[in-house]
Every structure is written in C-alpha cells, then in structure tokens.
Amino acid sequence: MTASESTDRPYGAFPVRIGLQVQPQHAQYADIRRTVAAAEEIGVDVVFNWDHFYPLSGEPEGLHFECWTMLAAWAEATERVEIGALVTCNSYRNPDLLADMARTVDHISDGRLIFGIGSGWFEKDYDEYGYEFGTAGGRLDALGEALPRIEQRWTKLNPKPTRDIPVLIGGGGEKKTLKLVAQHANIWHGFGDAETIAHKHAVLDEHCKTIGRDPGEIERSVAVGDKRPEETGKQLLDVGTRLFTVHAGGPDYDLGLLREWVTWRDEVNAK
Template structure:
C-alpha cells in the first residue's frame, strides 16, 4: 500500500499508570466503542510522570488480557523495550498474543531509555549506542524465531519501531519495520521522514511500504492536516490515569472520519 492511499488511523496509548486495572480495561473497551483503530500501552515498570512510585502494571501480561477483552482494535506496546526480554521469548509472546487476539497484534519495539526501570529490575543500562546495537541484533533473531514457531502467527505480525535516531534507529526502521513511530512537530517529522526515505533508498526498499506514525497532542485542526501532508497516517493520543480523559481522542477520531470520507 502506498502512502497516498493509506487511510488515516487513530491510536490510543493507554498508559498503564496511576489507575486500577478495572479502569484500564474499561477505558480500552470505551476506546474501541468510540472507533479507535489501535489501543497501545507502554513497556515500563514505573510511571513516567506523576508520582514516580504510583500504581503501574506490566505491559505484555496486559496485552494478553486485552486480546480477550477487546474484539476489533489492533493492540500493541508503544513500545516494547528490547532490553527486558530475550528476543526468542519476545517472538513467542508476540505469536501467542497474535493468536489470542485473532491476528490483531502489532509488535512495537524500541531500544529502551528509562534508567529507573533498568536499575530497579536488574538490567544493565549501558549506553544509548549499546542499546541500539542490541536492538539491531535482536530484530533478525525475532524474525527468525517467528518463522520457526508452530503454529505460525496468524498473519505477518506488523513490526513498529519507535525512535528518531537518524544514523541507527531510522536505518533499522528502513530494514525491519512496517510502521515507524516518532514524536515532534511538523518540521521535525519532515526531517525524520526525509532521512528515513534516504535509508530506504540505500537498501532498495520502497519507503511507501512503511506506515508513518506520530504521537499527537492538542487539537487536530492545528497539526493534523500538515502532518498528513507529509505522509503520516497514524496519529496516537496518549492518556494517563487515574481518570483517562478521552475528550482529545474523540476529536482526533472525528477528524479522521472527516478526512477518510
């Protein structure tokens, strides 16, 4: 599918912090009823804002539960930290959640960055460059293990890689990803996409094969059309607990529906 004819999609990053699980499950269901396309969580062990030791839940256990408690939306982590699980194990987890969800999993992955997670859970933090090198080593291992599993995944599980590093991360996106996810304003996104296109050209890949995704805030009328003009078609709104205000998500869903026709 080319960039030009991809439909606009809206994601919700339902951040698993500062809330009871019953509220998280109810919000995921509400987002599905509102018409969101994807419900993401994130892969951390502690809240990223608010009380640093507040309520928090683990990522992949939750994805397995969402696979049963939702029926239409795609689900995934935005993003899985590569450092926390052996690549072969992660591939098997992804295949299993793919089957539980009847083929609705997106495998989001990144190199990791939140030092508190590493320190508290006993992972070696190392350096940003070292973590990116580990991700580069893990991605082919994940692909190889997925090809060996019995039963096979129900579909070719889409791989989303998050991050904007221009020399390493975007090169990995060009080689391995079906979706690129980044952050930033229109000017930043334009630069990152130009560099991603060049990395694709360097290896002979059609850049239109990669869906372009960004995290968004505020009103879609302010940035939605400008980002879409760059070829971005997946827009994800993040919400945190304890109350999970979906008013912004509703605006982005309405904007999607007005543009998709």
Template sequence: MSDHQSHRKVRVGVQLQPQHADWAELRRAVVEAEEHGVDVAFTWDHFYPLYGEPEGKHFECWTVLGAWAEATSRVEIGALVTCNSYRNPELLADMARTVDHISGGRLILGIGAGWFEKDYDEYGYEFGTAGYRLADLAQALPRIEKRLAKLNPAPTRKVPVLIGGGGEKKTLRMVAKHADIWHSFGDAEVVERKVGILDEWCASEGRDPAQIERSVGVSGDPTATGPRLRELGVRLFTVSLGGPHYDLGQLRDWLAWRDDVNAAAPSDG
C-alpha cells in the same frame, strides 16, 4: 514525500498509559476506546510511572496486552513501545505470536531500544549507553524475525513491526530494514526532516518507503496540527492518556477529524 503514503487512510491510535490506575479502569478504558472506533490501542513498556507519583500504581506491558486481546474484538493492540532490553528476543517473538493468536491477528509488535534508567536499575538490567542499547536492538530484530518464522503454530498473519524513535544514523536505518510502521514524536518541522532521512535509508536498503506506515504522537486540536502532518505522509495519529481516569475527550476529537478526512478523500483507501 507524501506520495509514499497517499494510498493509506488516516488511522487514530490511543496510548493508554498503565500508570496510576487500577486494572478495572485500564480495562474499561480500552473497551471504551474500541467502542468509540479507535484503530489501535497501545500500552507502554515500563515498570514505573513516567509522570506523576514516581512510585505510583503501574502494570506490566505484555500481560496487559494478553488481557486486552480477550477484552477487545476489533481494535489492533500493541506496545508503544516494547523495550528490547527487558526480554530475550526469542521469548518476545513467542509472546508476540501468542498474543497474535489470542487477539485473532490484531497484534502490532512495537519495539525500541529502551531509555528509562530507573526500570533498568530496579529490575537488574544493564543500562549501558544509548549506542549499546541500539546495537542490542539491531541484533535482536533479525532474531525475532527468525523465531517468528519457526514457531508452531505460526502467527496468524505477518505480525506488523513498529519501531519507535527518530535517531537518524541507527534507528531510522533499522526502520528501513525491518519496520512496517515507524513511530516518532515532534512537530511538522521535525517530522519532515526525519521523513526525508527515512526515505534516504529506504533507498540505500532497497526498500519501498510506501511499505512503511508513518505514525506520530499527537495532542491538542487535530485541525491545528493534523493536516500538515498528513501532508508529510503521516497516517497513524496517536493520543496518549494517563490514569487513573482516562479522559477520552481529546481522542474523540481526533476520531472525528479522521472520519472527516477519510470521507473527503476516498482515494486514500
């Protein structure tokens, strides 16, 4: 299974959670992460903090991305992940195209079905069931693709779509049909199982698994978990950091590991 991704270099991302921080701190964090050499800077799409004080400071995802597009110059940016329920699919496509242009072609369109009930209740969205939200995502993805193809001006590139989640019957099938990047959480045992199922969906959808970059959320010592995940074909490793003071120490450890791995395996490029 790892053969699918052997041609890709290891990349490291950071998810800068837009919670408990002032804007200046969040902006400074993305600029510093870029200076340290991170490959992708993600935010998330919620309206309230997920950790710590539940009514704490919080900023909205896509306006953050628009500002990050101006504050940075090299790093790719995106949401890990946009909640499909919060915006009309055509509007989301237009927003993504706009941030793509502002950033000079650095946007990743990360999307998922949504799950945080408080967001839905407070902002007046229908929470429904997990099945309802997944079905909504399944019908939104082709609408997003269709709108991206119609917009004038067109996106600067084929905007990469990242789909987050590990649901084996629905989410991974959507990944096989629509995604350029698949993001998951879990240890190597979980990832190995999901990778196998994703490969099966790719086969049934007529998709080459090598077209889908594998991404996993990570923490701790990269030498402890990174090598096995890399064997499974994971190539994007993302560290999550919360405010108000974004400590980039752990991120720097993963960046150093990335550089060592890529230097030792030039054939991956």
C-alpha cells in the same frame, strides 16, 4: 506538492488511522480495561500501552502494571482494535522469548497485534529490575541484533503467527534507528512538529533507497500529545503521517480529545 502527494513517498496509500496510548499508570486495572473498551466503542483503530515498570510522570512509585501480560488480557477483552506496546523495550526479554510472546498474543487476538519495539531509555526500569543500562548506542546495537532473531523465531514457531506481524519501531535517531526501520519495520513512530517529522521521513526514505526498499511500504506514525486535530492534523498529514496517536493517563482517563481525532479521521478518509 506535499509529501503525501509525492511519487517518491506515496504515503497516501495508507488511510488515516487513530491510536490511543493508555498509559498504565496511576490507575487500577479495572479502570484501564474500561478505558480500552470505551476507546474501541468510540472507534479508535489501535490501542497501545507502554513497556515500563514505573510511572513516567506523577508519583514515581505510583500504581503501575506490566505491559505484555496486559496485552494478552486486552486480546481477550477486545474484538476489533489492533493492540500493541508503544513500545516494547528490547532490553527486558530474550528476543526469541519475546517473539514467542508476541506470536501468542497474535493468536489470542486473532491477528490484531502490532509489535512495537524500541531500544529502551528509562534508567529506573533497568536499575530496579537488574538490567544493564549501558549506553544509548549499545542499546540500539542490541536492538539491531535482536530484530533478525525475532523474525527468524516467528518462522520456526508452531503454530506460526496468524499473519506477518506488523513491526513498529519507535525513535528518531537518524543513523541507527531509522536505518533499522528501513530494514525491519512496517510502521515508524516519531515525535515532533510537521517540520521535524518531514525531515525524519526524508532521512528514512534515504535509508530505504540505500537498501532498495520502497519507502511507501512503511506507515508513518506520530504522537500528537494534547494537540487537537485543527492545530496539527493537516500539517502532519501533508508531510505523510497516517497514524496519529493520542495518549491518556490515569487515574481519570479522559477520552474527549480522542473523540475529536476519530471524528477528524472520518472526515479526512471520506474525502
């Protein structure tokens, strides 16, 4: 019996979905906007960016754009796809302000925002913009403090969000991050091969069991990198992955691999 078939982890309740992370680096915004439009036309389910201030690869001082102002623009420029950051850095904004920003993009998009968040890791962002980098553990503790504030602020805003905004938490730390996923997230996003992901799922399920939450409520997401669906799709599917995210970087955003994953999604969901 595979993890996806297990009564303990009924991840099969979620359909297979495909995401695209449009890395907002080394490209003009017009190219980014065209890529998002093309991805929506191809049929992708979710389009993500990321929350950094500098490129993560290539020329370190290359072209780059900010995350949340871009998400607001995408909310106006798209009609169907869900949008979000993969992931927002908790360190950069007051949690209550971030909740308000997310609520606003939720309304602009008519309820298509996924609120992706993590504790932060890219030290250059912190140093250049004047944030305290601290320690990995301290940043995770800060995330744990911020999430209840964000959730509470959503209940106080007028108007309230259009829906219960789905929270995606990224990261594989087993003691802190996956515990936060069990407590707060609708989606967990991780990295690695099927064996690694299966192990993380088992740890997450145990955290859910400890707090009395049904692990089947949490959609399982993974970054597939440059892997083709025939290389890794079935293996990740069998251990419970349901959201598969391809990345594309500028200046020339190649969506060939995305098309393969969308075709594979349709074939799997049709069975």
